[in-house]
Amino acid sequence: MTVSHHSTISFLSDYGHEDEFVGVVKSVIRSINESVEIVDITHGIKPHDVRAGGLALARASQYMLPGIVLAIVDPGVGTERRAIAIEINNGETIFIGPDNGLLAPSIAMIGEPTRAVELSNPKFHLPSLSTTFAGRDIFAPVAAHLCNGTELSDLGTTISIPSLHPGLLPVSSREGDIVLAEILWKDHFGNLQLNISEDDISDFGEHMLIHIGEQVRGIRRTKTFEGVLESEIGLIVDSTGLLALTMFGRSTAEELRLDEGQQVKIENGAIQESTSTMITLKKKS
Numbered sequence: 001m002t003v004s005h006h007s008t009i010s011f012l013s014d015y016g017h018e019d020e021f022v023g024v025v026k027s028v029i030r031s032i033n034e035s036v037e038i039v040d041i042t043h044g045i046k047p048h049d050v051r052a053g054g055l056a057l058a059r060a061s062q063y064m065l066p067g068i069v070l071a072i073v074d075p076g077v078g079t080e081r082r083a084i085a086i087e088i089n090n091g092e093t094i095f096i097g098p099d100n101g102l103l104a105p106s107i108a109m110i111g112e113p114t115r116a117v118e119l120s121n122p123k124f125h126l127p128s129l130s131t132t133f134a135g136r137d138i139f140a141p142v143a144a145h146l147c148n149g150t151e152l153s154d155l156g157t158t159i160s161i162p163s164l165h166p167g168l169l170p171v172s173s174r175e176g177d178i179v180l181a182e183i184l185w186k187d188h189f190g191n192l193q194l195n196i197s198e199d200d201i202s203d204f205g206e207h208m209l210i211h212i213g214e215q216v217r218g219i220r221r222t223k224t225f226e227g228v229l230e231s232e233i234g235l236i237v238d239s240t241g242l243l244a245l246t247m248f249g250r251s252t253a254e255e256l257r258l259d260e261g262q263q264v265k266i267e268n269g270a271i272q273e274s275t276s277t278m279i280t281l282k283k284k285s
Helices: 021-032 050-061 104-110 134-147 252-256
Strands: 008-013 037-042 067-072 083-088 093-098 113-118 173-175 178-186 192-194 207-212 215-221 234-237 243-246 263-268
Touching: 008 021, 008 050, 008 134, 021 037, 021 134, 037 050, 050 067, 050 104, 050 178, 067 134, 083 104, 083 134, 093 104, 093 134, 192 252, 243 252
Parallel strands: 008 037, 008 067, 067 093, 215 234
Antiparallel strands: 083 093, 083 113, 173 178, 178 192, 178 263, 192 243, 207 215, 207 263, 234 243
């Protein structure tokens, strides 16, 4: 079997930038392979939020360079959860990370897994007395060794692909003119991505209603952020092809008090403005 020498590592984590964790992982990689290029996808995933990490990785997946994908959101570090590497499309890309569902959504986006191993060979790890920093001690050195041309099967025990932990993503539902959706992602600007696409509401009109608990607000389809009027809530196709709630120049999340994981109902139709009749009272003569 031909061994591929990958030159790029795409790196995602929930480490943040306040501590030294990201820098340490990069330094370990470069100490083993000083020529590898490391692309930071994001390190701003909420701590321990495996679902958010999996969604971010999936959003980025079709734009990532072929090579190694190092993804670490690992609340189960030090437990019996497996550390794994998964080969995609016969070695074009290799995903490295914990077997907790983090990798699954992205893998489903870009191709077929062809092999998987548990990273059980200590020869390719850093010696450590701790079990709390697998990113430094296991995942980083393994990624670097793969870039040096180490064969995947040398890294540990082969495991069956069906045994890998699946990624669980929320599915929308529809009943008549109402779609029950969930907020997948709140971006930096406060826009709220839903788990529905235009196809899910292709027969809805331009104007719709959004039910947030007992509150009902009007929303309107728009093609641009600027197309949302100051008083409106817009529904726009975002950069990943899903629908997102947006407001021009304001945070939709803050104004509607919504966050990731919350459910909303989208209903076909517009708010009916109430009409009133003016009554003039005359004094009796």
